[in-house]
Amino acid sequence: MSDIYALHGVIDRVDAKLFSHRNMTPADRVRARLDTQQKLVPLADALAGKGDALTIDDATVASAQAALLARRLGHAVTLFVNPWQVADGRAYAFAALHWLLDQTRKRKVTLRGKTWWLLTFRQKDSLRAEIKRLLRLHDDPQESHALIEELRQALGVTNLDIPDYLQSLTVPQLRELRDAGVDIQNHYWTHLDPAAHTPARFADEWALAQDWLAENLGIASRFFASPFGDYFPQPDFLAKQKIVCLLLSHSHPGGTLGPWVVNRVVFD
Known part of the structure; x- marks a missing residue:
């Protein structure tokens, strides 16, 4: 199977001493990699072994910048979002x-x-x-x-004056990304840990996100990226829904872990 890469967003400069830069990747490094990278393909094609794919997690301004960078350079890209964050408006x-x-x-x-x-x-x-x-x-x-x-x-911090790149995206911004060719998919309704939920609660949260994506963006989501990167639902649930679950776990090798479950690797 092809490689499926994952990142969380890009900013101009990353300072390793700042917690707020955690999971951020320098934009110039991603640009340089994409400039020389064989064209990345849609996620469905990568799962069929037709090339590598790029995925981005979370509905943040930094994730949108990463997705748009990929599109400007001619690559397919998938963005996984938590609709509750978009509806709520606050940062993660x-x-x-x-x-x-x-x-x-x-x-x-x-x-x-x-x-x-x-x-x-x-x-x-x-x-x-x-x-x-x-x-x-x-x-x-x-x-x-x-x-x-x-x-x-x-x-003792006076306020939560969180920088723009960490702010949550809005519905109009997501529609602009969709119209720019960014594939938008299900990252759970909230960014709570699905491992803390019952199977029934998981199904409800997954379905809420599916419905929101359909109603607000006209998307019939086929892929699910697990918050925190290590939980996957029962195989019979995935098979019934025909949904591929994508992890981002350091505890497993990259690639197919079982029916309907694939572990991604970090894009760096």
Whole structure:
């Protein structure tokens, strides 16, 4: 099978010391790679072994810039979005988390009875890991935003003035991407962890996203990219719905993992 690549977005310059640049790729590096890359093909063609494909996760301005860059250079590209984020309008909880860690001037913080020192990047990353653990337990996206607000107050950051590249896309922006030839697909209704949900809840969240894509963009989605990159539904569900589930897991090799399940590799 062909390679299926994944990234999360591009910005002009990436500073490894900034949490808010996490998962971002320098635009010039992606451009250089795409300039020499054999033309990337639509996802369905890649799954049929007819060439490599590029996918991008999350409905952010940075992801849109990556998708448009690929299209300008003549490549096919697929963007996986969470419709709840688009409808809600706020930045992803992880984007807010990363921005807060960059902005705080606190030397230490106490949250929910535990104290973290914040003098080094590694110490801040330990706090990030704990917040990520809590976010992955949530059953409602409002819980995630409540946790971010609790963290904002604890870190002493005045506001969530999150930069443009981390902002969520709007419906008109998604329609412009669609009209530019970007294939837009299902990344779950919210960006909650599907592993924390029952099979019935998973089916509901997946279906909500399917319906939203059909109603707002006229798209009959055939592909699903799993939030957090490591969960996939039961094979009988995928077979019944005729949906291919795409992972982005470092625990598995790239390629086909089983019927209807494919693991992607990072595009760098």
